[in-house]
Structure formats: structure tokens, C-alpha cells
Amino acid sequence: MSETLSTDVLVIGGGLAGTWAAIAAAREGAEVVLADKGHCGTSGVTATAGPGHWWVPPEGREGAVVDRLKRSLGLGDPDWMRRILDLTWTSLPTLRGYYDFSTDDEGRPFYRGLRGPEYMRAMRNLALAQGVRILDHHPALELLRHGDGSISGAAGLALRGELPWTIRAGAVVLATGGCAFASRLLGSATNTGDGLLMGVEAGADLSGMEFTNYYTPAMAGTNMARSMAYSFARWFDADDRELDIPNGPDVTPHLARALMAGPLFCRLDRVPEDIRRVMPQVQPNFVLPFDRKGIDAYRDRFEVTLHAEGTVRGIGGLRVVDQACQTQVPGLFAAGDAASRELVTGAISGGGAVNSSWALSSGQWAGAGAARVALGQGARADALVVATGRAGLRPSLAERPVDLRAAVQTVRDELNDYERNIFRRGPALAASGERLDEVWTELATHARGKGRMSLRTREAAALVAAGRWSKAAALARVESRGMHRREDATGLDSRFAARQRARGLNAVWTAFEPTVAQAEVA
């Protein structure tokens, strides 16, 4: 038994980018199906966080772009920055009636930041109101394409009943989020890089995959990567000696070094009283682990860890080739963290403002672009389609059991580890690449799962694939730029002032784009 559907636009992933994509496609008059691995409204990193957007009044925009462009270290594009500033400004107020916008102390509506669970609940309801058909617990496993290479839909698994599904569509948007490399980052369990693997198998390529080393502190043993309170933190070693670690955007390497030397502890006693009082209503989930474990967050010393974010608040993803966020595969669009954010963030993280504006904007452009493609070409319902999925779905040789747990652990070892992933060196990157290649070969040659295990197998393949692209790109960028930090090549090198592409399955391929003279900013 299997489920078969046909629609104009299929959106894969129902987080921030996917819901904006579905809404935009529906507004163009397209019939839209949105399939999420989890539940659209709770799944993904948006739902557990509280994204503040890049919300700048028109008169401040040009200054914001100039500043951001400088910090993007040669990889950003001012036109894309202007576009997302513009669309963020006009889009957020349209959520009135779905999101209960607060007013600030002066009574002005506050649009810039929205709390995750309420934001995603609003997005789901708005999508439903636009006629989007939402399929929860429907992970996509692979893309389907026409004989001419253009995309014709996807296939996956409905978790309830473990039934396969096939959806034919005139165009597909990949909005599967970033790849957190199986770290314990809050909200990221379903973000295993599936969209990157599906996209590359279908012929798309990636960009910026070397930028995968953003980390966030959390109480040890918990995933609670809400970092606001830690901007007031004091840090201590196991002997309770205070460490000289200044808080700010560059705190991660300091914390990582401390953690490599031994356990790391934290005191939040510098959080001002008035902030402590409102914290439960600002970030309700932040206070919860402390309250449950009987720790006084603002008095007691507690142990902390750093969670790897991979490409989530890292940068890399599918490369878009036009203003509608289409990939180089006709009919395949990418949005949000599944796409590379270099155009708008360059070589530094877009967390804190730019990423959510990118998700909101790229989602709408991709959704509208997909609708235009789908409505323009008609259904092509009778055309033959080819399934593109390989590793984990269709082993190249005899099927046999593969240790998925060990495969995922290798990804954690190589991509979460502080020494290997933060303080990068050529030989260690190459060795990581080789270990991941071995796991990849085993998965691609022999692995196949049934029912739910087909999803787990595919996730393992996607994690390993993303890890290989990341290591290869980091190895090739023999310099330090933004978050990518090479201990054996410190400092910027103008020869590398360009974006780097990656693709390849059995063999990984990377290449730098020709450096283009940086576009002038007024």
C-alpha cells in the first residue's frame, strides 16, 4: 500500500522557511502540499527558539548593509541584503491576527522578534488558511526527476503506519533546515541535512560548506541552547578559579579551549535582578532545566557544555542561482537554512537577525518561483519520472546490516569535536575526511532500512554526506575567514576571497568561484 498525490508545488520541510514558502506559493494561486518529517509548528530549530529578525527601518537600511557587507569578509552580496531587509519589513506585520504581537513599554507593536512556539503556530495556521495541505510526520526520502533533469516530485515515508508516499509536483522547494551533525542542539533532531543530500543527488550543488563551526553553550547534559543569559556569564574551571573569558561574539574559542582542558562551569550572578524576574516570560524554556533540577540559576555554579550547530547557525547549504532561489536544477528551489546564506551573511554567522530574515525571504521567493514554474508548465502527470535517491535507499552492492549508530557517532566525533572542528588544521581535516569516506562507502554500498529504519538509514547517509562536504571545503580553504579558523593558516588570504562550491557523492568535489570585484555600495 502507498499514498500517491499530485500537486503544483511540494514544499519539503515545514519550519520557518517552508511555511513562508508554502504561503507564498498558495498566494500565487498554486495548489500546495507541505510535508514535514515532524510536525509543522513544533519541528525544527525555529519552534524552540525565538528568532529576532533583521528589522531595520528604511532610513537605516543602507548603513546596515554597509556594516554587514564589511563583516561578511568578501562573501556577501549587498543586493541580496537589501532584498531581505525590504521583505522582512513588509512581511512580519502581515502576521497580525495570527501572532499576538506584544507592544513595548511605550505601547508600540514589536515586530522584530517572535517567540518560537507561537511564531510557528501562527505560520501553520496561516498556511492552512491559505489552503496549504500539510502532511505531518511525512519525511521525504528522495527527489524524483523527469528525463530532462527537471524535478517532478518526491517520495518518502508516512511514519504512522509506515507507508511509503509519492507526490508528483510541478516544482519542489527544499526547506529542510540546516544540518546540526547530530549534536544535541535544541530543536535540531530532525535537521539531519536530508535536503542537502537529496538536492545533490538530483544535480544541485552547495556553497559555503566550510562554515560549520558555530557553537552555543548550554547546561551540561541538557540541550537548552538559549544563549541570552550567558552573555552575562562568568566562567570557572574545575578548581573554581575564574577564567579570563570576555563575553561577546568571539567567546566560543575561549570556551572550547577551557572545555578541552577540563570541565567548565558557569555563574550567572551578573544577570541583573529585573531581568531575572522577567526571564520566565521572556524565554520560558530557558529557566526550566534549572527549576527542574533544583539549581538556582543566578546563584549556583553549574557545569556547561558547547553544542555544535553545524550549518544551522553555520552558513553552508544548497547554492541558489537566481533571484527566486532556484538551484541549478530546473524546478528545484531552496530556502532557509537548507540554502547557503553566504549571500546575506558572508563568512560570519547569520544567527541573531539575518538567518530568520533569510528564511522568511528566501522561503517566499522560492515558494512564488516554484508556483510560477509549476503553473507555467502544467502537470506533466504522464511523464516518466526517475527516482534519484541512492545511499541508504538503493545500495550499490548486496544489502547487509550497517551499524547506523556507529555511523552517526563518527559524524559527532568528526564534526562536533572542539579540537577537530573549531581549531582546524589540514592534516586533521584530511584524516576526518578519510574516516567519513569509509563510513560513506559502507552506507552507500550496503545499507537499506525498512519502515522507520529507512528514515534512520537515510538520515545517517545525509549526516555523513554533509560532513564530507564540510571537511573537504574546510581543507581547501587554506586561510582563516570569519568562523572558519585554520590554526595552520591564520589570517585572511586574498586569493580565497571567494565563495566555494561543493558537490559529489562517491567522490567529493570542491572549487572556488572566480573572485568577482565586490559590488559597490553607495
Next chain:
Amino acid sequence: MIEIVIEDRCTGCGDCVDACPSDVLEVDARGKARIARQADCQTCLLCELHCPTDALFVWPDYEAPVGITAEQALASGQLGAFRRDSGWGEHAATHSNQHWRMGSIFERARLQAIEIAARKSVQAEETVR
């Protein structure tokens, strides 16, 4: 990790089953929520937020279940705390969403860091003198 369903409170509405992003929960034949795939739990807490009767209890450790009993969960005073602080359902009137304060809180932290750095440099100078 999701630890326990307080069966006396559970009405079997299925809201948590639908909401769980990792498909951990089921409603069983007796009409009660059941933890069907505990190992898949990602400790996101969103089932608690979506349960109208505060019948679910998640422990903050992600690695392995710690074996909290219904009695312990009830005694913790923490059942429903996330839903309350979030101002969902009947808590809307008493617990407003103050997420909008985040920007100014980050700004306070930034200013505090500058102040501390300034103080340190003065101290350093004094020791040199």
C-alpha cells in the same frame, strides 16, 4: 527526555501525539497517551506545552531517561510550568509574552561587558603603577 504520562490527568485527546516532532507518543487502546519510542525523544518540551491538562513530564537531561515516577512528577510542582510561563490556555491573562525584551537584555549584557573591560584595564594600570 520525556519521562512519564500522568494517566489520571490524560484525556487521550492526542494533541501531544500530533505535536511531537520526533513521533515519540501514541494514544493506546485504553485512550491514554503512551511513550512509544522514548529513545527518539529530543527533549524539546513541546508536548508539555501542547498538553491542555499538564499530564506530561519531561526531564531536561537528553542522554537517557532517569526514571521519574508519577508521584515524583506531581510532587515537583513543575507539571505544566512551561505552559504556564508561556501564557497558554488559562494562563493567558496572567503570563504575557515578554519575548520582545530580548533586544534590550542583550544590549544590557553588551554594556556590562564594556564596563567590566574598562574596570579591568584601570585595575591593570593601577597594578603597573
